[in-house]
Amino acid sequence: MTNPTEKSRAASTVSSAPEASIIPIAAHERSADTPETPDAADANERIRLFAGRLPGLRVYRPSTFGEPVPFRRIELEPTPECFGGGRQPALWLADVTGPFGEGDGKGTPRLRARPEPGAPTQLQSAREGRVTPEMAFAAERENLGREAFLEELSRCGNPRAEALYAKLLAAPAFTPEFVRDEVARRRAVIPLNVRHPEAEPMVIGRAFSTKVNANIGTSASSKSGREEYAKLREALFCGADTVMDLSTGPEIRTTREMLLRASPVPLGTVPIYEALERAGGDPANLSWEIFREVLVEQAESGVDYMTIHAGVLKAHVELTRNRLTGIVSRGGGILARWMKDHGRENFLYEHFDEILDTAARYDITLSLGDGLRSGSIADGNDAAQFAELRTLGQLNAAAGRRGVQVMIEGPGHVPLSGVVENQRLEDDWCAEAPFYTLGPLVTDIGAGYDHVTAAIGATTIGAAGTAMLCYVTPKEHLGLPDACDVREGMAVFRIAAHAADIAKGIPGALLRDAAMSAARFEFRWDDQFLLSVDPERARRFHGEQLKGRGARTAHFCSMCGPSYCPMKLARDLFD
């Protein structure tokens, strides 16, 4: 294997594709009928979206180990005089875009120092009471620059803002020690292969902000690696906390290597897909030997977490006999087919100890796959699904004994009334290991809108404690997503994750909502765009109707118009 430094050269070659530029978004809409007041000109200077998409400027704060942790720092307009005046503190957001979000957007990933394979895993270090640089990095990231925000607030001379934020800032900060403790208790993981120096540490667990994974990858019907690179960039620009490369087809290794060398976030795979490719596409030809070969190669190349469907047992498959939609997980289908063909137990279950050896050596986080998740409301929360979950609990315990980090995969299609039950059982059977769910989708009829069907269930399960949500795009059940679908799916899932954070009281989550609502009440339109989940879209939607009428400084919007604006009507009720 190449060492990290050699890898970085390869990475910089691969990652030179995207175009990026700093675009003053206000310039897009300048037209003859836009009054060029001094105010508007100022705004043109001030409001910038990096590459037309990312709000604010990249800034860093050092972790307790001195490593720079990246954020987007969004400067906000002052409170208008009619609301009492005063400056606003800048708001900080997590920034997962790595080299895509700085400089010219083509930069070489910053390589982090990593131990050689075989060093203690994050879990082993945590148990021994050792705070690692990764824990410190992840802790700082979770804090969203609250310390800087508080300091700036104190210098703003804005009593209205001080009153607003006071109680939101009272929550304790995330400390490296807290991260260590959550990892040691196996309620959180930091998926980070020692062979993936391009990636930044990310902590995933119920006590932290809810994470969102974006699936990308080639398939038999869509073979372009270049397209997957564009999807990676798109997913990061939308805030994907991890990505999974679900590629199948002949280009599987090239695609993965390209994505790994470019990705600043943890990257997951489902190794059984590559194993199936090597078995010539026929599940009957699969074997433990082929799988092991793939496992080790993927470990060496730097995959941070791997979905392992070791809980799909023969007895569980039997429970799917009367299902409406049978087995809908690709991995589950492949293994069920293999077990049927060979009349033997799942080789991933039988060889789980060997899988743990490899995982421990590279500190790969195992994402124990839900091969029997439900594919329809009728099958939701059935015996097969829960039998597998119980087995995942046993496998999780075995992994814990070996010092291997674990996430547990869950849902599929589940009625809203049955969603929380999944989290409850996962807590019981899997000892609160980070739960990582697809959706759940709360109805079967949403084709074309299944990102929403899934986000509804995801918010509820996130609020109940699920640590990471796997996004779903509008193409679910219909076809492979393109970059546009990735954007739509990610935006909706960032909303779900954020709403879950608010519901479960994650410290700091409400700061952004408060800043947004203050901007709304004070008619600071540019700030509203920058603070929203997709600034470019929000701005475009607003501009469609009030363009060229001083819209961005108007004290009303086209929804109610000037005479019906309730916030305007009620503004001086208490003067």
Place this chain on the structure above:
Amino acid sequence: MTNPTEKSRAASTVSSAPEASIIPIAAHERSADTPETPDAADANERIRLFAGRLPGLRVYRPSTFGEPVPFRRIELEPTPECFGGGRQPALWLADVTGPFGEGDGKGTPRLRARPEPGAPTQLQSAREGRVTPEMAFAAERENLGREAFLEELSRCGNPRAEALYAKLLAAPAFTPEFVRDEVARRRAVIPLNVRHPEAEPMVIGRAFSTKVNANIGTSASSKSGREEYAKLREALFCGADTVMDLSTGPEIRTTREMLLRASPVPLGTVPIYEALERAGGDPANLSWEIFREVLVEQAESGVDYMTIHAGVLKAHVELTRNRLTGIVSRGGGILARWMKDHGRENFLYEHFDEILDTAARYDITLSLGDGLRSGSIADGNDAAQFAELRTLGQLNAAAGRRGVQVMIEGPGHVPLSGVVENQRLEDDWCAEAPFYTLGPLVTDIGAGYDHVTAAIGATTIGAAGTAMLCYVTPKEHLGLPDACDVREGMAVFRIAAHAADIAKGIPGALLRDAAMSAARFEFRWDDQFLLSVDPERARRFHGEQLKGRGARTAHFCSMCGPSYCPMKLARDLFD
């Protein structure tokens, strides 16, 4: 006033605008590389979307009073032989499109016989134990043709389908007597002004399918009545159970009259908007006299339900003093302004008895408005919001004594963890009167995606008992929706309402999901499109990638491709 027959002529003139045709959707995608197999040709004949949008054919079933109740009857493909074969029963869906959904899509509304103003209200009849034709109509509509479905199923010779649907069909049917009882207990309303003979009866209450309202209407920034007509049609095609005309501006009367004469669903208004227009746009000039004049005129013209902000009291407004976003309801803002200007109590509260007299005379349902709903997560579930809700409970009791039907309006921005509390308090304070909520929106940062932010909260509150959801479009907080936004907002809210129905176990709700999932498992693609919330969109998304490869008969999709399709892999596990 004109009598209903005279009105019908006016209506047919107004409603002649829309173009409609029966389009075999398969024809759209025929291209040189599409193999014209006999199968594909058959499908071209079979799959039809009325006006390119509505699945199935319009059929009627008689109510117990003999009135024809419209449905869409969707014929499904047989189970393929490899899955055991056998015909499928046709699935029935509610059809709210009235004249837009039949013939050439331009038809004259069918006028229903109505008593003169002053006859007993639905509530008064219900209390006296009298089942009305409206109750019978509404009951039949709620049953979704389950009786016909069951009968057809028994003749299909499809054991797989019989097993699938058996338990879903075991739930009791909705009877006219049940509707009467729910209305008598004031847990349901049938909003139907005696002066609106164009409208079909619709029952709204927690024991029935969750309804969705679409807001349309002109504003100062968007004055075209023609555009509102297009939005009405769009809303109905998407399944809006009621519409609200929230017009402001000079064309307010013309627009309302046009919409009323065209609308086959109950139409609601907020009369204070028109009152404000008559007061020259200045809240200070408002008076009870102006409002009463508007109220009576709107009653005469046939408005079925009216939002009345009678619960915004001076003492409650005081509770908004320290809010982050103050008052965000237009009606609430107008009345708070008026109270401040005049130093007097809300005239709607003071004259509530007179409002009840008019409502009783025309059987107008009062939708008691939440003028103090929260405009930000920070203000969610606060003292002002709940003080108003308690007052709405008192007003609801007064209306009950007078025989007037009532809905209670609720939410706004509320964290997911606080959503169910709203329903609980409404149940307690408002005696389970139908709750009608905007969202709730579960975060403030969703601008551009607030239809989703709202649908997430709406599903949860719907599952907790809310009877009707007010849709939110992607333009919320940014501008006025166009027809495209109406479609997007409605689709997402139909999903929310349906998911709520599943969660609370509304009889028959799961039939559609079961039919959809059976179609999915059996690779009946056309059926999947027809059963989804937006058939045209589902079909288009699927066709984008597999077009011309026999996609609609393929036993896989582009998501997994042929070798990874789990349903294909697992199909014969149990043979």
